[in-house]
Amino acid sequence: MHSPRGRFVAIKTVEQQAFLSLHRARALLVRQRTQLINSLRGLVAEFGVYIARGLARIIGFAEDVLVGEVLDLPEIAKEVIHNLCEHLMALHVRIRWYEDRLKLVAKEDVRVRLLRTIPALGHVNMPCWAVGRWCCDSLGDHRQHW
Numbered sequence: 001m002h003s004p005r006g007r008f009v010a011i012k013t014v015e016q017q018a019f020l021s022l023h024r025a026r027a028l029l030v031r032q033r034t035q036l037i038n039s040l041r042g043l044v045a046e047f048g049v050y051i052a053r054g055l056a057r058i059i060g061f062a063e064d065v066l067v068g069e070v071l072d073l074p075e076i077a078k079e080v081i082h083n084l085c086e087h088l089m090a091l092h093v094r095i096r097w098y099e100d101r102l103k104l105v106a107k108e109d110v111r112v113r114l115l116r117t118i119p120a121l122g123h124v125n126m127p128c129w130a131v132g133r134w135c136c137d138s139l140g141d142h143r144q145h146w
Contacts, residue, residue: 019105026098033091040084047073062088 012020037058041051044061049071051061062085065071071078106112 019109022098022101022105026095026102029091029095029098033088033095036084036088036091040081040088043077043084044071044081047071047077049073058088059092061085 037055040062041058044051051058065082065085066089071081073081106116
């Protein structure tokens with residue numbers, strides 16, 4: 001018999017799995033926020049309202065809509081855009097909560113403190129490295145960093 005082609009991976013502790021669940025939940029919300037931003041940008045563009053690229057600009061647009069900025073659009077479109085902006089802001093707040101929680105995890109974990117010396121790793125990516133799993137979409141393909 002020959003050996004299996006797969007690699008053997010160390011079993012993660014419950015704490016390590018909890019760290020990964022925190023990161024996975026944040027990544028899910030970031031993907032949802034990106035989808036919502038793209039949809040919202042496309043929707044308002046159909047009415048001739050263009051929002052510059054970048055998270056800060058779309059968040060600023062959503063804040064303006066929620067405080068009552070008057071858009072020259074049909075009432076139904078205003079309601080839809082208002083609802084989407086509310087949803088965007090709720091996602092944004094929730095993502096910030098996950099990022100704050102990841103910062104706390106980074107401060108508490110000894111392995112994470114050691115990893116702070118590696119360039120390009122931030123508080124969001126470090127918990128993944130600390131548990132020995134590459135789950136960070138923000139840096140792209142991990143092979144390019146070795």
